[in-house]
Amino acid sequence: MSSQRDARGRATTPDRLQPDSRSAAVARHLIRRAAQQVPAAVSARLEEEWLADLATRTGSLSRLRLALGCCWAARVIGAEHAAWGVVAAGTTSPKVLTARAPVDLSFVSGRTLALLTIACIHIAVLYSLATGLMQRTITPEPAMQVSFPTEIEVAPRAPAANNAPSHAHPRLRSPAPKVDIEPPVSAELPPPPAVAPQAADRNSVPPPPASTRVLGGPGVGFPATEDFYPAAARRLGEKGAATVQVCVDVTGQLNAAPLLAASSGSARLDEGALRLARAGSGHYRPTIEDGRAVNSCYPIRVRFELRN
Amino acid sequence: MRISLQTLRVLEPFLENPTDELSGADLQKRSRIASGTLYPILLRLESAGWFTSRWESVDPASVGRPRRRLYRLTASGLARASELFASFGRGVLA
Numbered sequence: 001m002s003s004q005r006d007a008r009g010r011a012t013t014p015d016r017l018q019p020d021s022r023s024a025a026v027a028r029h030l031i032r033r034a035a036q037q038v039p040a041a042v043s044a045r046l047e048e049e050w051l052a053d054l055a056t057r058t059g060s061l062s063r064l065r066l067a068l069g070c071c072w073a074a075r076v077i078g079a080e081h082a083a084w085g086v087v088a089a090g091t092t093s094p095k096v097l098t099a100r101a102p103v104d105l106s107f108v109s110g111r112t113l114a115l116l117t118i119a120c121i122h123i124a125v126l127y128s129l130a131t132g133l134m135q136r137t138i139t140p141e142p143a144m145q146v147s148f149p150t151e152i153e154v155a156p157r158a159p160a161a162n163n164a165p166s167h168a169h170p171r172l173r174s175p176a177p178k179v180d181i182e183p184p185v186s187a188e189l190p191p192p193p194a195v196a197p198q199a200a201d202r203n204s205v206p207p208p209p210a211s212t213r214v215l216g217g218p219g220v221g222f223p224a225t226e227d228f229y230p231a232a233a234r235r236l237g238e239k240g241a242a243t244v245q246v247c248v249d250v251t252g253q254l255n256a257a258p259l260l261a262a263s264s265g266s267a268r269l270d271e272g273a274l275r276l277a278r279a280g281s282g283h284y285r286p287t288i289e290d291g292r293a294v295n296s297c298y299p300i301r302v303r304f305e306l307r308n
Numbered sequence: 309m310r311i312s313l314q315t316l317r318v319l320e321p322f323l324e325n326p327t328d329e330l331s332g333a334d335l336q337k338r339s340r341i342a343s344g345t346l347y348p349i350l351l352r353l354e355s356a357g358w359f360t361s362r363w364e365s366v367d368p369a370s371v372g373r374p375r376r377r378l379y380r381l382t383a384s385g386l387a388r389a390s391e392l393f394a395s396f397g398r399g400v401l402a
Binding site: 042045046048049050051052053055056057065066068069070071072073076077080110 | 310331332333336342343345346347348352364373375376377
């Protein structure tokens with residue numbers, strides 16, 4: 001046995017015995033480093049043994065896999081020696097290791113750890129089912145539509161001094177949009193009522209200037225509505241529309257807590273609508289009156305729909 | 309000693325021919341166990357008296373490679389391994 005010994009008495013193998021390649025050199029380096037991590041009693045033996053096995057490997061990947069495996073083995077062996085107190089009788093002795101009485105330093109056994117892992121997985125699955133996460137990941141997201149019918153109110157306001165007959169305020173309701181957030185609405189002045197020109201003709205007085213009032217609504221940056229569809233309601237297939245009264249200042253922020261004006265028939269959906277209304281504070285379009293933003297209260301309608 | 313499935317896989321080639329002496333490289337090929345798992349098992353089995361090992365009787369300079377460490381089942385190891393496989397049934401490794 002002509003293996004060389006280093007200053008620490010460890011067996012070393014001349015590099016010329018190994019394939020001359022960079023991967024082999026790296027693998028040898030890793031193996032020697034790994035062998036230093038194990039207890040000194042078995043360090044030299046394992047280093048020589050692992051280097052011998054390395055010599056049988058061909059291919060860079062195979063060598064590196066072996067070297068990395070030895071690094072892992074060194075960690076395991078080191079941990080086990082700390083628990084077992086293995087004594088080495090010498091690297092060349094046929095009987096190398098003698099085991100003492102085991103000292104169990106582990107706090108939990110492998111079986112306990114497995115049971116804990118299984119319990120954690122069960123808890124995670126139950127939590128997912130309870131909160132709707134599982135449905136979100138397993139089934140395709142049900143199409144949902146939350147719409148805000150925007151009301152546009154055009155109110156010609158006649159001066160008090162004007163004795164012209166009052167006219168019913170035309171109240172225009174736009175159809176429910178199919179998108180979540182509508183762009184800001186611009187309102188055109190309606191033509192004066194049909195009777196006004198006749199009166200104007202008779203009295204030669206120009207028609208009174210009409211004031212415009214465009215109610216606000218959800219504006220740019222309003223929260224993503226699908227995030228407020230209650231998971232439980234979605235699982236139960238609940239759908240409906242709730243109307244929420246919001247009071248918005250000139251900056252688009254709520255200046256009062258939103259109130260439920262009309263229930264959807266589901267407490268869960270109503271709560272979802274209220275949460276959405278609260279979350280949208282700062283992203284409302286203020287009501288425009290005569291070209292100026294004003295504080296106002298107006299209803300928004302939140303519709304929850306499931307589409308297959 | 310705790311017997312894992314990997315431990316059974318290490319023992320299996322020795323039971324096929326109990327007089328065989330196998331190195332770590334041989335066992336990796338036959339058992340298809342990664343080195344990071346294999347070597348701790350070998351040391352564990354040797355510490356428990358199931359295996360005995362020795363250095364290969366060759367001159368590294370003449371064969372152009374380091375010596376291999378050869379493992380062999382002891383008599384008690386053979387008895388215990390046989391009993392173990394009989395109780396588990398060999399089909400467990402199939």
